[in-house]
Amino acid sequence: MSTTDLQHEKITVIGIGKSGTAAAAWLARQGADVLVVDDRPQPIPDALREGGIRFRLGEWTEGDLFGSDRIVVSPGFPVARLPMANLHKAGIPVVGEIEMAATQISAPILAVTGTNGKSTTTTLIGNILDAWGMSVFIGGNLGRPLSEAIGGTWDFVVVEVSSFQLETIDRFHPRVAVLMNVTPDHLDRYPDFKTYRLAKWRILKNQTPKDYAVLNMDERIPPTLSAAPAFFSRTVAPARGVFLRDGWIMARLRDAEAEPILRTDEMKIHGAHNVENALAAVAATALCGAPLSAIRQTLSTFAGLPHRMEFVREVNHVRYIDDSKGTNVGAVIKSLEGMSAPVILIAGGQGKGCDFAPLREIVLRKTKRLILLGEAQAEMARCFADHPAIDQVASMETAVATAHAHAAAGDVVLLSPACASFDLFRDYRHRGDMFKQAVARL
Numbered sequence: 001m002s003t004t005d006l007q008h009e010k011i012t013v014i015g016i017g018k019s020g021t022a023a024a025a026w027l028a029r030q031g032a033d034v035l036v037v038d039d040r041p042q043p044i045p046d047a048l049r050e051g052g053i054r055f056r057l058g059e060w061t062e063g064d065l066f067g068s069d070r071i072v073v074s075p076g077f078p079v080a081r082l083p084m085a086n087l088h089k090a091g092i093p094v095v096g097e098i099e100m101a102a103t104q105i106s107a108p109i110l111a112v113t114g115t116n117g118k119s120t121t122t123t124l125i126g127n128i129l130d131a132w133g134m135s136v137f138i139g140g141n142l143g144r145p146l147s148e149a150i151g152g153t154w155d156f157v158v159v160e161v162s163s164f165q166l167e168t169i170d171r172f173h174p175r176v177a178v179l180m181n182v183t184p185d186h187l188d189r190y191p192d193f194k195t196y197r198l199a200k201w202r203i204l205k206n207q208t209p210k211d212y213a214v215l216n217m218d219e220r221i222p223p224t225l226s227a228a229p230a231f232f233s234r235t236v237a238p239a240r241g242v243f244l245r246d247g248w249i250m251a252r253l254r255d256a257e258a259e260p261i262l263r264t265d266e267m268k269i270h271g272a273h274n275v276e277n278a279l280a281a282v283a284a285t286a287l288c289g290a291p292l293s294a295i296r297q298t299l300s301t302f303a304g305l306p307h308r309m310e311f312v313r314e315v316n317h318v319r320y321i322d323d324s325k326g327t328n329v330g331a332v333i334k335s336l337e338g339m340s341a342p343v344i345l346i347a348g349g350q351g352k353g354c355d356f357a358p359l360r361e362i363v364l365r366k367t368k369r370l371i372l373l374g375e376a377q378a379e380m381a382r383c384f385a386d387h388p389a390i391d392q393v394a395s396m397e398t399a400v401a402t403a404h405a406h407a408a409a410g411d412v413v414l415l416s417p418a419c420a421s422f423d424l425f426r427d428y429r430h431r432g433d434m435f436k437q438a439v440a441r442l
Contacts, residue, residue: 007031012065014038015074016057019097021045022145023072026101028053037064068092072100075141075164078189096168098161101146103171107154110284111140111172113161113203114180114216116331117277118142120269120305121180122160124281127302129156131294132285141165156288163199164189173206176284177227178214180276183330187353214283216276217241230287232279234272242283249278249299253286262296269304271338273331307432309335312439317409320400320439324432326416328352329359335416336366342411344369344403346396346435349419351376356383359418363387369406371399375423396424396431400438413439 009032013024016038028034028051036048041058048055056064062083065071071087071094073079079094087094102109112122119142126138137149140159149157159174163186166172182197190196197220204213207227215221217233230253231241237258242251245258247265252258261282264275278299285295304310307324314320319341326332327349336343345367356376360383363370369389372380377392384390389406393399403413415435425431 008033009069010035010067011070011072012037012068013072013074014077016040016042016045016048016055017074017076018143019076019145019147020072020074021047022147023074023097023100024048024053025051026147026150027072035064035068066090066092070095072097073168075162075168078164079167094168095170096165098140098146098159098165099169099172101150102169102173104150105146105154105157107137107149107157108175108288109173110156110158110176110178110288111161111174111203112159112178112180112280112284113163113166113200114178115183115185115200115328116326116334117180117273117280118160118162119325120274120308121178121277121280121284122158123305124277124298124302125178125284126156126158128281128285128290128294128298129158129288131298132290133294161203163196166199166202169202169205171206174203174211176212176214176287177203177207178280178284179203179216179219179222180280181216181219181330183328184354184358185328185330185352189352212284212287214280214287216280218276230283232276232283234276234279242279242286244275244279249275249282251282251286253283259292261292262299266300268300268302269309271309271335273334273338274304274309276334307428309338310432312436313442315404315439315442316407318404318407318411318413320413320435321415322432322435323414323416324421324428324435326418327420327428329354329356329418332359332416332418333362335414336362339366339412339414342366342368342408344371344407344411344413346371346373346399346403346413346415347417347419348372348377348380349374349417349421349431350423351379352420354418356380356418360384368411369403371402373399373424374417374419376419380418396434397438400435400442404442 037056037060134155141162142160211227213227217231231238237243249261250258310322312320421431
């Protein structure tokens with residue numbers, strides 16, 4: 001997609017969230033005739049008030065699509081809702097925002113996907129490259145749309161990509177693709193886990209033997225790879241990759257001998273999942289040539305991201321931890337695995353069609369009390385019916401107050417919902433903030 005081709009081209013952008021807004025603004029600057037449609041009637045963002053952009057917000061039809069030369073889809077909009085066969089017949093291409101943006105970027109792209117750990121790993125990779133002295137763009141599903149990287153002078157572009165974004169790629173080509181893990185999630189959007197997993201594996205689709213695929217050796221490995229593989233693992237030592245040995249992160253990527261990076265207890269972020277994130281980040285950045293000094297400096301100072309196992313406060317020798325980003329079963333399992341103290345778990349929300357049964361063993365073993373809220377609370381209560389202490393509550397305020405009433409010195413109160421947040425909150429950030437505010441009032 002050349003910028004000269006876009007002049008006066010009629011382009012419909014579906015979705016007025018961050019990605020759609022960034023795409024529409026860039027397209028308008030290139031001279032395209034842009035129409036933005038969205039299911040929700042809402043205010044027009046300031047970034048779209050110039051450039052002659054047209055809007056159909058809250059009311060649009062398929063007819064709006066067939067007047068287009070091209071359609072750009074935001075990741076939150078399911079492509080299955082589009083009349084793809086008829087659009088193909090009409091010769092109207094459909095691309096995602098990340099695909100559109102990537103065609104305009106010449107810097108090497110490092111892309112990270114997976115069910116859990118994407119944001120932390122993406123940020124770690126970007127911070128390591130920055131500590132090396134590189135000019136780095138960090139964004140994608142993490143929050144800053146890839147369209148905002150267009151036109152910048154970057155040494156590396158580090159991007160988190162979701163399965164939704166990967167559904168609409170065609171030529172998206174990461175120099176380094178990192179596949180963290182794939183566990184059941186978003187089964188309200190996908191017909192089954194296999195389809196969801198295949199969407200994640202699309203990150204490897206356009207790689208060549210000159211590229212790298214950084215893969216989790218503790219997970220299922222995609223059956224076909226075009227890129228050169230490098231592995232990371234918490235349990236075994238791959239012939240080429242990054243692994244643990246006696247509490248040390250070790251890297252064996254350039255030579256036959258493994259190099260010690262640093263001890264895991266020197267990291268500021270803790271837990272099995274964060275060790276996994278660090279292993280993947282070490283592999284991705286070392287393959288790009290980052291010196292060990294930049295890797296060590298970043299891993300020893302990085303304090304983590306908000307709402308991801310974030311320590312909030314200690315009250316009466318009880319620690320309160322915000323893991324609101326734990327929006328699926330696999331994330332909660334990882335969070336509980338890293339806990340040695342008795343846990344009072346606050347969970348629940350929108351279930352996304354996922355099965356909670358894989359949580360049973362670790363919840364029964366690690367949690368002394370289970371506090372449930374949101375749409376899925378009744379389903380979760382049935383799943384954990386033999387738990388000795390379950391409370392069903394109507395609000396975050398009540399959940400925190402209940403946890404506080406039953407906590408003893410040495411306990412941990414953990415918000416890790418295993419669910420989406422949209423039944424009671426704007427998003428996971430809002431949910432985490434409400435938890436923090438309730439804890440602050442104790």
